[in-house]
Amino acid sequence: MTDKFIYPTEYFLQEGRENLDQCLQATFEAAVDHSIDKVIIFTAAGVGVMKAIRDYRSQDQFAEIELIAVTYPSQTQFTTDDPSEYTMSSETCKFLADQKVPIVRAHLPFDPVRSEYKGHGVLGQDFGLIGNTLRIFCGSMSLCVQAVLMASDAGCVKLGEHVIAMTSDTSILVRAAGTSRFLTDLIVREILCKPVLLTIGKSERAESILNDSTEEAQSTPELLPPT
Secondary structure, three states: OOOOOOOOOEEEOOOOHHHHHHHHHHHHHHHHHOOOOEEEEEOOOOHHHHHHHHHHOOOHHHOOOEEEEEEOOOOOOOOOOOHHHHOOOHHHHHHHHHOOOOEEEOOOOOOOEOOOOOOOOOEOHHHHHHHHHHOOOOOOHHHHHHHHHHHHHOOOOOOOOEEEEEOOOOEEEEEOOOHHHHHHHOEEEEEEEEEOOOOOOOOOOHHHHHHHHHHHHHHOOOOOOOO
């Protein structure tokens, strides 16, 4: 047994759905390379899962990989004029059922349970802080981890099983655990791909980052040569 191995991490210059195709490719290639049998996809409207079925599981080398769709709970309120953009249609649900892809729809483990009266204690606030902490990696890191917890809670994944969890722009290889054993048993083994600039979660812009780097380089005095 070697004491190390090298496997690539792919970085995107922005967050968002425009990375979905590359994220799917990185995920399925890693699943084959690491002998992973299950891929968990956190999805809103089901687009990523349907593309995974049509573009990847239709290929012989990926045909045996099981897919699990994890989504937001029903009655989730989205700040958008078109809530259907974040909701699976009945046609999508039927398509996934026909493809034997389970849909896990439940309360997100890191979301707080709100109190009835303002100012009263908020249950689950500590887990909410964990979700915020994971977002220092990127906005989707928290969703990937929660997808594994939810799939494990639903019985789709066994304790200690290695799976890959992905969103539209982030993919991680994880040793799975349920919510009650999150802090003791879940392990993130590898980050397969992620955004390097947090253009949605922290409103970063590539232009501003490059400009800041250029200005810093120009204002930094040259180091003296070694004597």
